[in-house]
Amino acid sequence: MATQTDDPRIIEFDVRTDEMLVNMGPQHPSTHGVLRLVLRTDGEIVSEATPHIGYLHRCAEKIGENLTPRQWIPYTDRMDYLAGMNMNLGWSLAVEKLMNLELPEKARHLRVLIAEMNRIASHLVGMGAYGLDLGTFSPFLYAFREREKILDLFEEVCGARLTYSYITVGGATADLPPGWLQKCEAFLDQLRPVIDEYHALLTTNAIFVRRTAGIGVLSAEKAIDYGCTGPVLRGSGVDYDLRRDGEQRYTEMYDGYAFEVIVERDGHYPKDHDYPPVPKTAVLGDCWHRFYVRMLEVMQAMDLVRQAIDRYSMCSGDWGTPVKLTEKLPKGDAYMETECPRGQMGFYIVSNGGSIPLRARARSSSFCNLSVTYDLCRGCLIADVPAIVGSLDIVMGEIDR
Amino acid sequence: MAEYLQQYLPQSLAYLTAALVHAVLILVVVALGTLIFIWLERKVSGRIQDRLGPTRVGGKFGWLQTLADGLKLITKEDLRPASADSMLFLIAPYVSLCASYVAYIALPFADGWVAIHLNVAVFFIVAVLGLEVFGVMLAGYASGSKWSLFGAMREAAQVVSYEVPLGICVVVPVLIAGTMDLVAIGQMQAGWFFNWFLFHDPFTFIVFWVYFTCATASVNRAPFDLAEAESELVAGFHTEYSGVRWSIFFMAEYSSMVVVSALAAILFFGGWNGPLPITHWLGLADSANPLAHYVANLLGLINFLGKAIAGVTFMMWVRWTLPRLRIDQVMATCLKYCTPIAAFGFAGAVIWTFLFPGGLVIPNKDWVVQEEYQLDEPQAQSAASTSAASTSPLAHADSGLHAEEHHGTD
Numbered sequence: 001m002a003t004q005t006d007d008p009r010i011i012e013f014d015v016r017t018d019e020m021l022v023n024m025g026p027q028h029p030s031t032h033g034v035l036r037l038v039l040r041t042d043g044e045i046v047s048e049a050t051p052h053i054g055y056l057h058r059c060a061e062k063i064g065e066n067l068t069p070r071q072w073i074p075y076t077d078r079m080d081y082l083a084g085m086n087m088n089l090g091w092s093l094a095v096e097k098l099m100n101l102e103l104p105e106k107a108r109h110l111r112v113l114i115a116e117m118n119r120i121a122s123h124l125v126g127m128g129a130y131g132l133d134l135g136t137f138s139p140f141l142y143a144f145r146e147r148e149k150i151l152d153l154f155e156e157v158c159g160a161r162l163t164y165s166y167i168t169v170g171g172a173t174a175d176l177p178p179g180w181l182q183k184c185e186a187f188l189d190q191l192r193p194v195i196d197e198y199h200a201l202l203t204t205n206a207i208f209v210r211r212t213a214g215i216g217v218l219s220a221e222k223a224i225d226y227g228c229t230g231p232v233l234r235g236s237g238v239d240y241d242l243r244r245d246g247e248q249r250y251t252e253m254y255d256g257y258a259f260e261v262i263v264e265r266d267g268h269y270p271k272d273h274d275y276p277p278v279p280k281t282a283v284l285g286d287c288w289h290r291f292y293v294r295m296l297e298v299m300q301a302m303d304l305v306r307q308a309i310d311r312y313s314m315c316s317g318d319w320g321t322p323v324k325l326t327e328k329l330p331k332g333d334a335y336m337e338t339e340c341p342r343g344q345m346g347f348y349i350v351s352n353g354g355s356i357p358l359r360a361r362a363r364s365s366s367f368c369n370l371s372v373t374y375d376l377c378r379g380c381l382i383a384d385v386p387a388i389v390g391s392l393d394i395v396m397g398e399i400d401r
Numbered sequence: 402m403a404e405y406l407q408q409y410l411p412q413s414l415a416y417l418t419a420a421l422v423h424a425v426l427i428l429v430v431v432a433l434g435t436l437i438f439i440w441l442e443r444k445v446s447g448r449i450q451d452r453l454g455p456t457r458v459g460g461k462f463g464w465l466q467t468l469a470d471g472l473k474l475i476t477k478e479d480l481r482p483a484s485a486d487s488m489l490f491l492i493a494p495y496v497s498l499c500a501s502y503v504a505y506i507a508l509p510f511a512d513g514w515v516a517i518h519l520n521v522a523v524f525f526i527v528a529v530l531g532l533e534v535f536g537v538m539l540a541g542y543a544s545g546s547k548w549s550l551f552g553a554m555r556e557a558a559q560v561v562s563y564e565v566p567l568g569i570c571v572v573v574p575v576l577i578a579g580t581m582d583l584v585a586i587g588q589m590q591a592g593w594f595f596n597w598f599l600f601h602d603p604f605t606f607i608v609f610w611v612y613f614t615c616a617t618a619s620v621n622r623a624p625f626d627l628a629e630a631e632s633e634l635v636a637g638f639h640t641e642y643s644g645v646r647w648s649i650f651f652m653a654e655y656s657s658m659v660v661v662s663a664l665a666a667i668l669f670f671g672g673w674n675g676p677l678p679i680t681h682w683l684g685l686a687d688s689a690n691p692l693a694h695y696v697a698n699l700l701g702l703i704n705f706l707g708k709a710i711a712g713v714t715f716m717m718w719v720r721w722t723l724p725r726l727r728i729d730q731v732m733a734t735c736l737k738y739c740t741p742i743a744a745f746g747f748a749g750a751v752i753w754t755f756l757f758p759g760g761l762v763i764p765n766k767d768w769v770v771q772e773e774y775q776l777d778e779p780q781a782q783s784a785a786s787t788s789a790a791s792t793s794p795l796a797h798a799d800s801g802l803h804a805e806e807h808h809g810t811d
Contacts, residue, residue, distance in 0.1 A: 020547060138721050201722070207624055
């Protein structure tokens with residue numbers, strides 16, 4: 001490009017390149033809902049990525065202050081809509097903590113069973129959608145094919161396929177239907193070989209590894225600083241899982257269950273001889289590790305479901321009766337955090353003695369996990385932005401509530 | 402055909418009629434091919450992804466789904482963004498389609514069944530296919546959208562880079578055959594399947610895979626579909642396009658896919674020659690009877706189309722299996738792998754052809770001692786002059802220029 005200066009004899013030749021501001025979202029195929037990322041790009045290189053949220057805000061917490069805790073359960077479904085059961089569980093536990101309610105043994109195993117099944121479903125979506133972010137469509141449908149079977153099972157349990165409202169304060173709305181456990185076991189049996197297909201298509205795929213290994217490296221310190229939780233934190237090598245390290249009321253649910261927290265220790269994941277090896281190019285805390293942790297957690301959850309099925313079927317007695325819809329709450333407050341598929345989901349309830357809580361609040365894991373985007377995306381390529389955001393596996397419904 | 406018509410019509414009219422017939426035939430091939438291949442893509446992807454694909458329109462297999470979609474696209478409003486450069490925005494899809502359409506002119510569908518018998522057909526097809534990038538760049542530039550611009554820039558970088566290894570790969574069969582004439586190259590591979598250039602020597606075998614990779618990249622198919630990377634650039638260069646114009650881009654993509662597959666079929670897989678010399682056994686190919694020759698060509702056409710469809714299906718299979726590469730990895734694949742391997746294959750093929758001109762398997766390679774293939778010079782030139790006005794200067798220049806070179810090297 002030639003530009004004329006004041007002196008007509010001198011012609012300056014230069015190629016002027018400017019930074020460009022690009023809006024990625026809220027209507028973009030790979031921002032997982034309505035996330036808006038403002039990218040400052042220099043050619044293909046992203047110098048800054050700022051997430052903007054709030055496009056899915058539905059005032060769920062305010063609504064919670066006008067409903068009884070059991071009435072608010074359907075609203076928790078719609079927070080992390082991919083793991084509605086885990087949301088129900090988190091809120092139920094918080095309310096039970098406030099009411100100091102003890103649950104029968106059978107309800108405990110039922111909850112573990114259902115919550116871990118939903119964890120499988122949620123991670124399958126996370127995996128499939130991540131493939132989609134990297135430009136491969138088929139694993140997405142393979143993942144949904146298996147998830148569909150889980151949804152069928154859930155439909156038998158509670159009649160809903162996405163917003164379950166099944167786990168509730170005081171137990172669950174119904175017992176498992178007869179013959180359900182056999183179906184569940186049959187599903188797990190057929191899921192096991194399919195996981196290897198996923199590993200072949202994504203985890204060990206050369207292009208997939210090149211797209212994810214060493215990209216978006218989140219150090220353990222930074223992950224802790226930002227308050228990341230769940231697979232994002234464990235993918236950075238921090239050994240922290242609320243199912244083991246959480247509050248007693250929550251961890252006693254998992255008492256007697258054999259499971260290891262999925263985190264890399266000395267360069268090895270637990271039971272890693274069963275799984276594809278970590279590629280040489282992968283750095284702890286990169287997109288590949290976050291994805292891998294999720295894949296291993298599917299296996300872990302399958303294992304937990306099997307244990308829960310055994311223990312549930314051995315239990316006799318009551319599966320827990322839900323409290324009255326307008327049950328009076330004791331005065332006081334309670335905060336409860338649970339390990340949801342996306343991380344640490346906290347619910348806070350304040351009561352002044354009525355049946356409607358004074359305050360109902362939620363602390364979502366995706367919100368904190370998303371906040372690292374700005375740091376991780378600096379200096380990456382445009383194609384890496386979906387790869388990084390996808391590996392955080394956010395759900396906008398949970399962030400905006 | 403023009404010669405035949407000349408018996409009944411004045412010369413100019415005869416050539417015009419011949420050109421029209423050829424053009425319409427190719428247009429039918431392009432349009433029908435696109436319809437079929439889009440349907441095929443849906444069925445193949447459905448099969449890969451445990452779904453059914455279209456099942457309603459046009460009977461059990463959804464034959465007419467693409468047609469129905471096409472009708473829907475035609476009825477859509479012609480949207481043009483306010484910030485778009487109007488004229489360029491409007492012509493961009495047609496530039497793309499023209500490029501891939503024109504490539505069919507030099508493509509022989511069977512022995513001698515070619516719209517214009519060019520002696521530099523290989524060069525012509527590769528050159529013309531390279532022009533498709535102009536349409537994409539125009540679209541990206543004229544759309545007035547940042548995403549489109551990204552797509553266009555990626556396309557420019559990628560396609561221009563991949564032209565280099567693609568060119569080297571294409572030169573290898575040309576080197577073995579000693580001609581750029583696709584009809585002649587096809588005729589040389591007659592007989593058993595081991596006469597195909599794919600099995601000529603180990604280097605051609607390697608070069609074929611490099612060619613296929615580069616061809617996939619140059620027609621923007623996954624895993625190299627960066628120009629329209631859905632998860633990154635919304636829809637890349639055609640983000641702002643809708644309706645008919647969008648479908649024209651689609652047609653361009655699919656028809657260039659067919660062209661590169663067909664080119665691979667002729668250069669490496671014997672073109673219209675089947676794996677077994679069936680037409681020889683039946684005595685069709687050597688018969689003086691024009692009807693027998695016609696039947697042999699019809700069989701050849703089926704062979705040729707089968708190979709082209711197999712190539713396209715392979716591309717579809719790849720697309721629905723692999724994730725997309727990143728732009729720097731795409732360029733690295735080109736510069737670090739494709740180009741050196743292609744160059745190595747080229748050098749190897751040169752040496753091999755020098756040492757064993759007959760190829761890997763030696764039984765009766767009669768074409769080795771065949772006298773030089775006679776170019777049909779006047780026909781090629783006159784047909785070119787009567788083809789569509791936009792293409793004739795190019796065809797003329799190419800055929801004239803390279804005919805000389807060709808004779809020089811011989």
